[in-house]
Amino acid sequence: MRLINKIELGDPSTQQQRFIDVKLRLMCCRYWHLELWDCHNMVFPFWRIYWNKNEGGELKLQHQVYQMDPDFLYIVSPFTPFSSSYLKNKRYTSGIHVAGKNLSFEHDETHYETKSLIHFFTHFNLGAPFDNVLPGIFKIQLTPHLREGLMYLTNELKLDNQNFKMTFNLKLQSFIKETISNIGAELWKTINIDERVLIVHRFIEANITEKLSNADLASLVHMAPNSFARLFRTEMNLPLHSFIQNRKIAKACELFGHTNETIESISFNLGFSDRYHFSRVFKAVTGISPAAYKSGRYL
Missing domain, CATH: 2.60.120 (Jelly Rolls)
Structure with a gap:
């Protein structure tokens, strides 16, 4: 008879299993x-x-x-x-x-x-x-x-x-x-990206409302900014700065769809200098203005 190894899981095995968490x-x-x-x-x-x-x-x-x-x-x-x-x-x-x-x-x-x-x-x-x-x-x-x-x-x-x-x-x-x-x-090769890039990736997601600099992000994995920027681009096929902008705009689209926040509020909370800077980046990424997206006119 085998004893349960992890009581909180009810798992009788000593073999660790690794699952990929898909947050649909x-x-x-x-x-x-x-x-x-x-x-x-x-x-x-x-x-x-x-x-x-x-x-x-x-x-x-x-x-x-x-x-x-x-x-x-x-x-x-x-x-x-x-x-x-x-x-x-x-x-x-x-x-x-x-x-x-x-x-x-x-x-x-x-x-x-x-x-x-x-x-x-x-x-x-x-x-x-x-x-x-x-x-x-x-x-x-x-x-x-x-x-x-x-x-x-x-x-x-x-x-x-x-x-x-x-x-x-x-x-x-x-x-x-x-x-x-x-x-x-x-x-799905992105799930096998370099662990250092994944650490930064998760940090960006958790701190998307902050102003994120290359130097600060590189320091998280003890790398020089230029070296990490090259590593990130190689692994993600996208410059670090562009990736951060894309994730901020993705968060903005989520907020437009699920909250009543204003464009000014969202741009400020996502770390943009002003609404006009936010609007330029939003349109560069999505092809339409944040006002059009928020109103649903793109549909």
Whole structure:
């Protein structure tokens, strides 16, 4: 008979296990018919999963074009500069333009399929370091199990798209996790980054409202500022300064979505010198002004 080694865990084994903590935060999940989906150079600090029931949707990442297939899901990682369009109604070459409405059981989907894009999407974050992977669009085959989950979610969204039951939340989380688990292993190399970079990464996340200097961050891991800056860029494929700005803007987007704080308050609390400096950085990262983001005009 073996005695329990860790009483507080009820674990009878002496072998230590290491788990990766994924902190999934749901932001939105919707099922719409879209007459217009002209969105250009979108860059936002959250993950997206897209699925179109019918053909006609298109995604672009630099020179790569994805003609969206109903048999596939499309995953967009955070801070990916991409564009989207509904080819039957393509009007714009810049800006973010969306026209549509949520679907319900009062709507005849077959009617809308002839003139609209039947579109499912969900936005979410995974927490550090998974929100800082390489930018990209990933095409995932709809397995029978994923399709079953997708059908459950879209049917529930047609019943109620505001007040979700616990079952819906769990099914959505399961669907997201299964979908992203199908992305190739090369995407997740950030979980194996140098321990010194990871220490600083976690410090930045925990102190994102502070003014963070290269010298102070390098001192956390006992390195010279220039040496650490080179190490960080090699490991994260991004300069340290740009990374900090991206994380501050990501925090700002979260605050805009979940609080009533003003732009001035958020810019001050995130360590920017003034609203104008914050607005310049916000637009450089996302492509739109903080006022447009806060008001929801980007949708």
